[in-house]
Amino acid sequence: MAKRIDVSGLSAFYGSHKAIEDISMTVEPRSVTAFIGPSGCGKSTFLRTLNRMHEVTPGGRVEGKVLLDDENLYGSAVDPVAVRRTVGMVFQRPNPFPTMSIFDNVAAGLRLNGSYKKNRLAEVVEKSLKGSNLWNEVKDRLNKPGSSLSGGQQQRLCIARAIAVEPDVLLMDEPCSALDPISTLAIEDLIGELKERFTIVIVTHNMQQAARVSDRTAFFNLSAVGQPGKLIEIDETERIFANPSVQATEDYISGRFG
Amino acid sequence: MSHTAIQDRPAPVPPSRKGGLSSRSLPRWAPIGFAIVSIALGVGIGIGAGWESRIQWGLISGLIFVTISYVATSIVENKRQAKDRLATSVVWVCFILAIVPLFSLIWVTVSRGIKVLDTYFLTHSMAGVPGIEPGGGVYHAIIGTLEQVGIATVISVPIGLLTAIYLVEYGKGALAKAVTFFVDVMTGIPSIVAGLFILSIMLIADIQPSGLMGSLALAILMTPVVVRSTEEMLKLVPNELREASLALGVPKYRTITKVVIPTALGGITTGVMLAIARIAGETAPIILLVFGSQLINSNPFEGAQSSLPFYIWDQYKIGSEASYDRAWAAALVLIAFVMILNLVARGIARWKAPKTGR
Numbered sequence: 215m216a217k218r219i220d221v222s223g224l225s226a227f228y229g230s231h232k233a234i235e236d237i238s239m240t241v242e243p244r245s246v247t248a249f250i251g252p253s254g255c256g257k258s259t260f261l262r263t264l265n266r267m268h269e270v271t272p273g274g275r276v277e278g279k280v281l282l283d284d285e286n287l288y289g290s291a292v293d294p295v296a297v298r299r300t301v302g303m304v305f306q307r308p309n310p311f312p313t314m315s316i317f318d319n320v321a322a323g324l325r326l327n328g329s330y331k332k333n334r335l336a337e338v339v340e341k342s343l344k345g346s347n348l349w350n351e352v353k354d355r356l357n358k359p360g361s362s363l364s365g366g367q368q369q370r371l372c373i374a375r376a377i378a379v380e381p382d383v384l385l386m387d388e389p390c391s392a393l394d395p396i397s398t399l400a401i402e403d404l405i406g407e408l409k410e411r412f413t414i415v416i417v418t419h420n421m422q423q424a425a426r427v428s429d430r431t432a433f434f435n436l437s438a439v440g441q442p443g444k445l446i447e448i449d450e451t452e453r454i455f456a457n458p459s460v461q462a463t464e465d466y467i468s469g470r471f472g
Numbered sequence: 473m474s475h476t477a478i479q480d481r482p483a484p485v486p487p488s489r490k491g492g493l494s495s496r497s498l499p500r501w502a503p504i505g506f507a508i509v510s511i512a513l514g515v516g517i518g519i520g521a522g523w524e525s526r527i528q529w530g531l532i533s534g535l536i537f538v539t540i541s542y543v544a545t546s547i548v549e550n551k552r553q554a555k556d557r558l559a560t561s562v563v564w565v566c567f568i569l570a571i572v573p574l575f576s577l578i579w580v581t582v583s584r585g586i587k588v589l590d591t592y593f594l595t596h597s598m599a600g601v602p603g604i605e606p607g608g609g610v611y612h613a614i615i616g617t618l619e620q621v622g623i624a625t626v627i628s629v630p631i632g633l634l635t636a637i638y639l640v641e642y643g644k645g646a647l648a649k650a651v652t653f654f655v656d657v658m659t660g661i662p663s664i665v666a667g668l669f670i671l672s673i674m675l676i677a678d679i680q681p682s683g684l685m686g687s688l689a690l691a692i693l694m695t696p697v698v699v700r701s702t703e704e705m706l707k708l709v710p711n712e713l714r715e716a717s718l719a720l721g722v723p724k725y726r727t728i729t730k731v732v733i734p735t736a737l738g739g740i741t742t743g744v745m746l747a748i749a750r751i752a753g754e755t756a757p758i759i760l761l762v763f764g765s766q767l768i769n770s771n772p773f774e775g776a777q778s779s780l781p782f783y784i785w786d787q788y789k790i791g792s793e794a795s796y797d798r799a800w801a802a803a804l805v806l807i808a809f810v811m812i813l814n815l816v817a818r819g820i821a822r823w824k825a826p827k828t829g830r
Contacts, residue, residue, distance in 0.1 A: 267715065270714075309710070311716070313824075326720065
């Protein structure tokens with residue numbers, strides 16, 4: 215189940231451009247870790263290195279180590295497909311598969327991996343939809359297309375799809391930025407429930423959201439445009455928001471940035 | 473230079489009613505009125521001058537229509553509106569100029585082809601029918617077209633589809649660029665060249681003409697069209713869907729077969745159908761490689777066959793009244809075949825398109 219992530223000396227590149235430089239941190243299991251920082255500072259890039267999605271981008275390249283309970287994700291024998299089954303991801307914009315029904319969307323991960331028992335599928339779909347607090351809204355129309363849902367429902371559908379494959383870690387890349395406050399609240403509540411079972415990492419631009427949902431917060435920054443982003447500090451969320459040890463963090467959080 | 477140009481520009485003319493947002497405008501029926509007037513004038517001038525050609529009448533009417541629209545609008549409204557009207561009128565005139573030949577083509581084909589088109593025509597071949605006399609039918613040509621186009625499709629769709637998948641999902645670097653370049657070049661190959669290419673192979677290997685040889689030439693023509701259209705459709709699939717699938721731990725090949733292709737299937741089908749429609753009308757490779765026949769030969773792998781375009785050419789060449797009728801009827805059958813394919817493609821595209829709505 216939930217696993218610890220240990221990152222050491224990680225840099226990521228797009229072609230020859232260095233996007234993030236020398237990041238080391240530990241993400242605790244069964245907790246929520248929030249990444250905050252200005253746009254372009256490499257939060258999302260760093261998040262994508264944690265399940266080897268960074269290398270999907272043309273020219274994407276990574277140096278350094280990411281240990282998932284002592285196993286290096288970037289070891290030479292590691293299969294990126296297996297990594298992504300262990301470390302799930304939810305994207306900024308809801309992206310249900312347009313050709314599939316609600317049921318098929320949730321079942322997609324299992325079906326497309328080919329590793330499932332047919333009679334258990336309905337059970338897993340129901341469990342996942344309940345896990346993402348969507349079951350009551352969609353249980354009567356599971357065969358309708360996934361794109362027929364509202365934006366907030368679609369995002370919870372994507373979360374259900376991600377947790378259906380039973381990952382150990384769940385990465386969320388600004389999961390609420392396209393949603394209204396009510397849907398955002400629903401997802402934040404959901405994050406609070408999911409952290410009992412998963413290690414959660416969430417990127418957010420919303421400081422209050424980071425303060426509300428996370429146990430630990432990491433602040434990223436870049437010295438100038440074109441320069442690689444760096445981890446400034448990571449600490450207990452309360453400490454980061456009340457009494458950060460670096461001046462830049464305080465400036466950013468209190469809005470005095472730049 | 474630019475300084476003087478700016479200084480020389482005349483000061484903008486102040487609008488007639490300063491500050492007012494509303495101004496005089498032509499009634500909504502004005503364009504239709506202009507059209508009626510200009511057509512009447514065009515016909516009048518045509519009859520008055522004793523011109524025979526209806527095309528001249530039409531062109532004169534079009535010219536008068538554009539002029540009247542511009543002048544009337546610039547008098548009643550203003551210069552800007554007049555320019556707008558001028559552009560709109562030109563677009564309409566061009567649209568009608570483009571549509572007239574199309575409709576007249578369909579009209580002539582239907583009116584002349586319907587004469588001999590009946591079930592007898594569709595179910596009989598030309599066996600034992602002297603070309604200059606009425607009778608006979610197009611059955612052998614329909615069989616030939618269906619088989620040759622069918623085989624060409626079976627050959628070129630998998631090749632085209634897989635090439636497009638390679639180009640969009642995997643290809644990078646020199647090889648992908650080279651493939652793209654040669655696909656573009658192949659799109660422009662004239663059908664007779666494709667035919668000659670296969671013919672040269674036939675001569676070297678001493679192969680007799682058959683439906684299959686024609687299919688091979690048609691496949692050469694069809695493959696690049698399939699590659700191009702499929703490539704464009706695959707590029708339209710949002711990257712987010714690929715990432716969503718990969719992030720679930722789905723291997724790349726399954727992401728492509730289960731997510732990317734289903735999402736693009738409607739467009740791919742349309743592209744394939746259009747490619748089929750393009751090769752269904754090819755005559756040159758059939759003349760060279762299938763040789764043509766008056767008899768029913770349902771075996772595409774041995775012996776000469778006919779096909780609809782070949783049949784049309786052949787009947788036209790005979791040059792009797794009855795053979796002209798048969799040529800037109802066959803043309804109608806060919807147009808109907810292509811049209812049905814298009815309708816089927818649209819149906820599939822609508823049926824398979826990503827679903828929206830609640």
